[in-house]
Amino acid sequence: MSEKPCNVAIFASGTGTNFRAIAEACRGGRISARVACLITDRSDAGALEIARSFEIPSHVIDVKTKKAGLLPEVEQDCVRLCTTHGVDLVALAGFMRILKGPLLNAFDGRIMNIHPSLLPSFKGLDAVQQALDYGAKIVGCTVHFVDQTIDGGAIILQAAVPVGEGQSEDDVLQKVHKEEHRIYVEAIGLFAAGRLRRDGRRVRIVDPVTPDNR
Numbered sequence: 001m002s003e004k005p006c007n008v009a010i011f012a013s014g015t016g017t018n019f020r021a022i023a024e025a026c027r028g029g030r031i032s033a034r035v036a037c038l039i040t041d042r043s044d045a046g047a048l049e050i051a052r053s054f055e056i057p058s059h060v061i062d063v064k065t066k067k068a069g070l071l072p073e074v075e076q077d078c079v080r081l082c083t084t085h086g087v088d089l090v091a092l093a094g095f096m097r098i099l100k101g102p103l104l105n106a107f108d109g110r111i112m113n114i115h116p117s118l119l120p121s122f123k124g125l126d127a128v129q130q131a132l133d134y135g136a137k138i139v140g141c142t143v144h145f146v147d148q149t150i151d152g153g154a155i156i157l158q159a160a161v162p163v164g165e166g167q168s169e170d171d172v173l174q175k176v177h178k179e180e181h182r183i184y185v186e187a188i189g190l191f192a193a194g195r196l197r198r199d200g201r202r203v204r205i206v207d208p209v210t211p212d213n214r
């Protein structure tokens with residue numbers, strides 16, 4: 001792992017269970033990263049309470065629009081906040097806004113997202129529901145880099161969850177969430193350790209640097 005922990009900004013709009021998993025992994029020293037701040041577009045986001053309990057600074061941004069995207073000026077505000085906190089990596093964790101402009105430019109190749117499907121299947125909202133309605137027998141989740149597309153950036157890690165006969169949607173959702181927490185922490189840990197190499201759409205995981213292969 002690199003010597004200086006990787007500073008991560010979490011962007012979340014909702015409950016924040018992924019945020020909690022990442023914050024716990026950082027606090028427990030399981031990955032060489034620290035959560036530098038939480039940025040949310042909702043003043044009622046559960047994630048805010050989690051930030052308080054971990055004593056992580058949080059910011060509620062005023063999105064100034066009802067559209068799904070963020071205005072360039074608001075993205076610019078987010079860039080400023082991230083810069084102030086010395087952020088190395090942006091991790092979207094249930095952030096319900098599409099990034100298009102300044103944030104993508106400022107953090108090119110340094111923004112990740114977690115999506116509750118085996119991409120490229122079932123992009124967009126209610127992905128687990130979409131998969132179950134489609135009759136999928138295996139669902140799952142994906143951590144990917146964020147680019148201009150929606151849920152279309154290069155894939156970092158995926159985990160599959162088999163759908164058991166007679167399992168309720170809730171059971172499946174819970175299993176997907178559990179896997180999300182695991183692979184998101186792992187992906188951030190790999191980034192923090194400098195072990196991700198991206199070549200177009202392909203992301204390779206390289207061996208950790210040891211005294212022998214330095």
Ligand code: GRF
Pocket residue numbers: 012014015016017018019093094095114115116180
């Ligand atoms: C997760 O299912 C994630 O895949 C999606 O939004 C949800 C966020 O859940 N992008 P939580 O707020 O982390 O519990």
